Amino acid sequence: MSNLAQHTISKSYYGLGTNIVLTAFGSAEQRDLDDAYALIAHYEDILTVNRDHSELMAVNQAAGQHPVQVSHASYHLAKKAIAISLEDNGFDALIGPLVKLWHIGFDDAHVPSEAEIQERLKLIDPHDVELNDHDMTIFLKKPGMEIDLGAIAKGYIADRIRDLWRSRDLRAGIIDLGGNILMHGTAPKHQDGLWRIGVQDPSAKRGQSILVAALPECSAVTSGIYERHLEENGQDYHHIIDPATGHPRKTALAGVTVFSGQSITGEIETGRLFFAGQPLPNWINDHPDVMGAVFVDQARHVQVVGLKPDQVRIIDHSYDVQFIND
Numbered sequence: 145m146s147n148l149a150q151h152t153i154s155k156s157y158y159g160l161g162t163n164i165v166l167t168a169f170g171s172a173e174q175r176d177l178d179d180a181y182a183l184i185a186h187y188e189d190i191l192t193v194n195r196d197h198s199e200l201m202a203v204n205q206a207a208g209q210h211p212v213q214v215s216h217a218s219y220h221l222a223k224k225a226i227a228i229s230l231e232d233n234g235f236d237a238l239i240g241p242l243v244k245l246w247h248i249g250f251d252d253a254h255v256p257s258e259a260e261i262q263e264r265l266k267l268i269d270p271h272d273v274e275l276n277d278h279d280m281t282i283f284l285k286k287p288g289m290e291i292d293l294g295a296i297a298k299g300y301i302a303d304r305i306r307d308l309w310r311s312r313d314l315r316a317g318i319i320d321l322g323g324n325i326l327m328h329g330t331a332p333k334h335q336d337g338l339w340r341i342g343v344q345d346p347s348a349k350r351g352q353s354i355l356v357a358a359l360p361e362c363s364a365v366t367s368g369i370y371e372r373h374l375e376e377n378g379q380d381y382h383h384i385i386d387p388a389t390g391h392p393r394k395t396a397l398a399g400v401t402v403f404s405g406q407s408i409t410g411e412i413e414t415g416r417l418f419f420a421g422q423p424l425p426n427w428i429n430d431h432p433d434v435m436g437a438v439f440v441d442q443a444r445h446v447q448v449v450g451l452k453p454d455q456v457r458i459i460d461h462s463y464d465v466q467f468i469n470d
Contacts, residue, residue, distance in 0.1 A: 151169065151170055151172075152167065152168070153167070153168055153173075153174060154166065155174070155181075157181045157184070159181065159184050159185060160184065160298060160301070160321060160322070163322055164181070164184065164320065164321055164322065165318070165320040166180050166319060167317055167318040167320075168309070168314055168316070168317040168318075169315065170332070171314070172309075172317065179308065180309070180319070183301070183305060183308060184305070184321075187217065187300070187301045187304070190215060190218050191221070191297050193290065193291075193292050193294070199212075199214040199215060200214075202214075203222075203282045203283075204240075204289070204290045204291060206284070207284035207285075207289040208284065208287030208289070209287075210283065211274065211282060211283035212281060212283070213280055214280060214282060215280075216280065217300075219280040219281075221296070221300055222237070222282055222291060224296070225293050225295075225296055226273050226275065228296075228412055229270035230270050230271070233419055234387070234393070234415055234416065234418065234419025234420075235295060235412065236268055236270065236387035237270065237292060237293060237295070238267065238270055238272075238284075238290065238291060238292075239268055240291070240292040241264040241268065241290055242261070242264045242387070242390055243383075243385055244290075245261065245264050246374070246383075246385060248381060248382070248383040248392075249372035249383055254374070254376065255376050255377075255379075261390035262390070264390060265387075265390050266286070267286060268289075268387055272284065272285040273285070295411060295415060296408055296411040296412060298321045298322075298324040298407070298411065299365060299406070299408035299409070299410055299411035299412075300407075300411075301321065302319045302324055302407040302408075303363075303406055303407050306407075309328055310328075314328070315329045316328060316330055316331065317329065323366055323371075324363070324364075324410070325365075326362075326363040327359075329361055330361070334358075336358070338358040338359055338360055339358070339359055339360070339362070340358055341356065341359060341362075341364050341403070342356045342459070343355050343356075343357070343401050344366065345440075345460055345463075346370040346440055347370075353460070354440065354446060354458070354459060354460045354465075355438070355446070355448075355456050355457060355459055355460075355465065356457045357403065357438075358455050359403055359435060359455065362403050362435055363406065363407035363409070363410045364403055364410065365402050365404070365407065365410030365411050365414045366399055366400070366401040366402075367400055367414040367415060367418040368397075368399025368400070368440075369382035369383075369384060369392075369397070369398060370398055370399060384418065386419075393419060395418070395421050396442055396443070397439060397441050397442070398441060400414055400438065400439050400440070401437060402414045402434060402437045403435040404431075404434045405433045405434075409433045413431060413434055413437070414437075422447075423447055423449045427450075428449065434450065435450060435451070436448065436450030437450060438451075440463075444462065444464065445466070446464065446465040446466065447468055448466070451467070452467070
């Protein structure tokens with residue numbers, strides 16, 4: 145174990161609707177964790193749509209009425225989200241009205257009527273968003289529209305925390321935003337400097353892995369159907385809504401994990417791969433910021449893309465693991 149690993153500080157917080165754990169090694173001080181959390185709180189204040197007041201809530205409340213000027217961070221993150229939404233790969237930053245209609249994971253979750261779903265589908269077209277680069281304004285053209293950046297905000301925030309720690313020359317740390325983990329620097333507890341990152345077993349309790357990947361500094365982001373559910377009339381519904389149908393996405397997948405340099409890349413690509421339902425041709429070559437992905441299906445089959453067998457240690461041999469050359 146290196147000297148860097150001998151001094152470790154870690155602290156838990158609550159934010160972004162989840163438990164947050166920040167860990168730093170070496171010369172880090174308590175303020176480095178607290179300042180990182182203050183950064184999280186700042187971005188949550190302006191980006192949340194789960195409170196009455198925020199920059200994005202002001203945009204939503206003005207839907208169908210007038211544009212709203214927002215900060216640089218909110219505008220450029222929204223612009224990126226709309227651009228991705230227009231690619232029509234499953235991600236839709238306007239999905240909020242449908243998510244709230246189903247509300248899976250909350251006490252009032254229910255299966256809505258098809259008429260209700262069709263009405264909400266009219267409100268989730270990214271073409272109905274007007275962005276003004278000069279004034280940094282966002283205008284949702286139809287009343288009832290909502291923009292929600294929750295699907296990529298954690299990744300954006302994790303990247304900003306790493307920027308903060310790099311500016312202070314913190315050599316290594318772990319940013320765990322609940323389902324979104326970013327490994328900063330060189331792993332201090334391993335002589336090869338690589339981090340050990342587990343891929344969750346969807347059928348087991350949290351922290352139980354199917355496999356562990358050994359990788360340099362990277363982010364690991366997972367999209368899966370196994371954490372939030374609604375059971376009604378003998379049917380099971382997961383929380384990932386398909387913007388094409390208004391219903392939970394039909395898939396054989398249990399989850400997909402993406403390893404990438406930037407955490408926001410992982411957020412985007414897990415969504416793309418989840419909706420694809422399978423590895424995509426030339427995906428690694430087309431996305432230079434990604435290192436690999438792990439697909440886990442509901443029949444206990446695993447496909448590992450972009451990683452070599454010597455980078456992966458299988459933990460649960462009851463899964464059928466296949467390595468795929470991209």
